[in-house]
Amino acid sequence: MTTPARPSGWFVTGAPAAPEVPRVYFFAHAGGDPRSFLAWQPELGDEAQAVAVCPPGRGHRAAEPRPTLEEFAEGAAAAIRAEEQEAGGAAHGSRPVYLFGHSLGGLVAFETARRLRDLPALRHLFVSGISAPVRAPSQRVRDLAVLEGREFAEQLDFFEGLPPEAMAHEELLDLLLPGVIADFRMAAGYRYRPAAPLEVPVSLIGGRDDAYLHPDKMREWNDECRTPPTLRWVDGGHFYFRDKGPEAVAEMLIDAVRADQHIEVI
Incomplete structure (x- = not known):
């Protein structure tokens, strides 16, 4: 739980833990x-x-x-x-x-x-x-972030991103992909800034x-x-x-x- x-x-x-x-x-x-x-x-x-x-x-x-x-x-x-x-x-x-x-x-x-x-x-x-x-972001991440659907899923294989069973079932793929794509677009929007x-x-x-x-x-x-x-x-x-x-x-x-x-x- x-x-x-x-x-x-x-x-x-x-499970709860002691405060310290x-x-x-x-x-x-x-x-x-x-x-x-x-x-x-x-x-x-x-x-x-x-x-x-x-x-x-x-x-x-x-x-x-x-x-x-x-x-x-x-x-x-x-x-x-x-x-x-x-x-x-x-x-x-x-x-x-x-x-x-x-x-x-x-x-x-x-x-x-x-x-x-x-x-x-x-x-x-x-x-x-x-x-x-x-x-960051690498060119591969930037290229992947503009893709959609199965094309995105197939290219994601480089990152070992989706289990084989997801690739084999369109309904499962449709359920999982939106969150992964959104996160890749978050990553693609990152801009590194030097700091201490x-x-x-x-x-x-x-x-x-x-x-x-x-x-x-x-x-x-x-x-x-x-x-x-x-x-x-x-x-x-x-x-x-x-x-x-x-x-x-x-x-x-x-x-x-x-x-x-x-x-x-x-």
């Missing part, structure tokens, strides 16, 4: 349901709480206007700030905050982190399946078989971070966690949480 964390609808969580438990805010890929990341909670155990970030225009917020990518990041940052400021005023004190985003969600998480520079609780940014922001490097640690994760990624596309992440980011390649393609499970990512998240707790104890 999932529960909206606030009337605004920005956040959805699974660190939070991992998850940003989904294009067309993805952010609530799917709540299934990672067993991997996080009692050490961190998974929180799905739900933007306007989809899911339970479908009636709201869809935002630009920058508006998504602005809204998410404001909602996270309000949530964590309230937690900081509680008896248990402030709790550590982590951001994780995959693909389009990684780009949104990056822009959200930029807007949360002054939030002491923000401890780490995890970005998965996305090249350096300065390269992030002070928080940044970890990058990529699938070894991801046709969209290449080491050359990852090096420019160094320009976005005060301290060089860590880069971890894992087995699998763009959606490595679909086949391999979330263990590799969860391990990195838990290691970061434990390291922060050790520093605080010292």
Whole structure:
């Protein structure tokens, strides 16, 4: 069972957690349901709480206007700030905050982190399946964003975007495509703007078989971070966690949480 964390609808969580438990805010890929990341909670155990970030225009917020990518990041940052400021005023004190985003969600998480520079609780940014922001949007994304229907679906195969059963059933395809197309158009409308490097640690994760990624596309992440980011390649393609499970990512998240707790104890 999932529960909206606030009337605004920005956040959805699974089982309640103690106020002091660190939070991992998850940003989904294009067309993805952010609530799917709540299934990672067993991997996080009692050490961190998974929180799905739900933007306007989809899911339970479908009636709201869809935002630009920058508006998504602005809204998410404001909602996270309000949530964590309230937690900081509680008896248990402030709790550590982590951001994780995959693909389009990684780009949104990056822009959200930029807007949360002054939030002491923000401890780490995890970005998965996305090249350096300065390269966004890629020409492939721009070309794909102008397509419609089955032509879009066929070209989306490069990103491993739709399951085979969706391609085989027109009704299912018609149901899934509008959200994916809208998200790709959001990505295509993104315009990178230079800014001061992030002070928080940044970890990058990529699938070894991801046709969209290449080491050359990852090096420019160094320009976005005060301290060089860590880069971890894992087995699998763009959606490595679909086949391999979330263990590799969860391990990195838990290691970061434990390291922060050790520093605080010292």
